[in-house]
Amino acid sequence: MGKSSTPQSRLTGSILLASPSMGDAIFEHSVILLVDYSAKQGALGFILNRPFGKTVGQIAGSSSPIPRELYHVDVFVGGPVMTKNLTFAALTAHDGQLFYRMQISAEEALEHAQTPGTLIRAFIGSSGWSPGQLEKELELMAWIQIPCPPDLLSYIHDETLWNTILRGLSPYHALISTAPRLSFLN
Numbered sequence: 712m713g714k715s716s717t718p719q720s721r722l723t724g725s726i727l728l729a730s731p732s733m734g735d736a737i738f739e740h741s742v743i744l745l746v747d748y749s750a751k752q753g754a755l756g757f758i759l760n761r762p763f764g765k766t767v768g769q770i771a772g773s774s775s776p777i778p779r780e781l782y783h784v785d786v787f788v789g790g791p792v793m794t795k796n797l798t799f800a801a802l803t804a805h806d807g808q809l810f811y812r813m814q815i816s817a818e819e820a821l822e823h824a825q826t827p828g829t830l831i832r833a834f835i836g837s838s839g840w841s842p843g844q845l846e847k848e849l850e851l852m853a854w855i856q857i858p859c860p861p862d863l864l865s866y867i868h869d870e871t872l873w874n875t876i877l878r879g880l881s882p883y884h885a886l887i888s889t890a891p892r893l894s895f896l897n
Contacts, residue, residue: 721748722745722748722754722845722856723745723746723747723748724744724745724746724809724858724859725745725856725857725858725859726742726743726744726745726856726857726858726859726860726863726876727741727742727743727745727756727854727855727856728741728742728743728854728855728856728857728873728876728877729741729742729743729853729854729855729873730852730853730854730855731887731888731890732852732853733853733854737790737791738758738838739892740760740870740873740874740892741758741760741761741873742758742759742760742872742873742876743756743757743758743759743790743838744756744757744759744809744811744859745856746811746813748845749842750842750843750846751842752842753839753840753841753842753844753845754839754840754844754845755837755838755839755840756789756790756837756838756839757787757789757790757800757813757834757837757838758787758788758789758790758838759787759863759868759872760787760868760869760870760871760872760873761787761788761789762785762786762787762788762868762869763785763786763787763788763835764786765785765786766782766783766784766785766786767781767782767783767784767786767797767833768781768782768783769786770786770797770835771797776817777817778817778818778821780821780824781799781817781820781821781824781831781833784799784820784831784832784833785832785833786833786834786835787832787833787834787835787868788834788835788836789834789835789836789837789838790836790837790838790839791836791838792836792837792838792839793836793837794835794836795835796835796836796837797833797834797835798813798814798815798833798834798837799814799815799816799817799819799820799831799832799833799834800812800813800814800815800820800831800832800833800834801815801819801820801823801824801826801829801830801831801832802829802830802832802864803826803828803829803830803864804828804861804862804863804864807861808859808861809859809861809863809864814837820833830864855877855880855884857876857880860876860879873888874888
């Protein structure tokens with residue numbers, strides 16, 4: 712996925728960081744890779760920092776058609792949409808840009824796994840917005856939208872990713888990265 716200057720694609724490939732004031736426990740402190748955006752169709756993304764706590768092999772079972780070479784891949788919660796689906800992604804960084812193939816089959820993931828430096832990830836669910844919904848949420852400052860950090864794949868993709876990225880943006884963002892999680896206050 713390369714950079715483009717068209718309005719429709721400015722959001723595609725960017726990162727959405729949940730605002731500290733977001734009251735939705737599903738998205739609280741989440742880091743989302745926005746993989747598709749269209750003003751007419753809406754948006755699609757995947758939460759990068761929500762480990763499910765299991766590997767593909769633990770979920771797939773012995774009768775699964777998924778190749779055993781992928782059984783070690785960690786599974787992440789991609790979002791609250793289509794949570795019964797397990798999909799794969801291939802992520803790689805090159806020349807300061809993140810390239811990704813999302814919602815690929817297990818066979819495609821296995822092919823991409825042969826490329827050095829490629830991170831294979833499995834997701835349960837995804838994050839989706841209907842037309843106009845993401846724009847409204849951005850206006851309300853529910854999300855902090857940033858270009859994808861070129862070194863994103865070098866970070867640990869767990870609950871600390873949100874803090875790590877925010878601290879690197881500016882002194883202001885470093886300060887808000889210390890905000891308590893709202894779900895702990897309830």
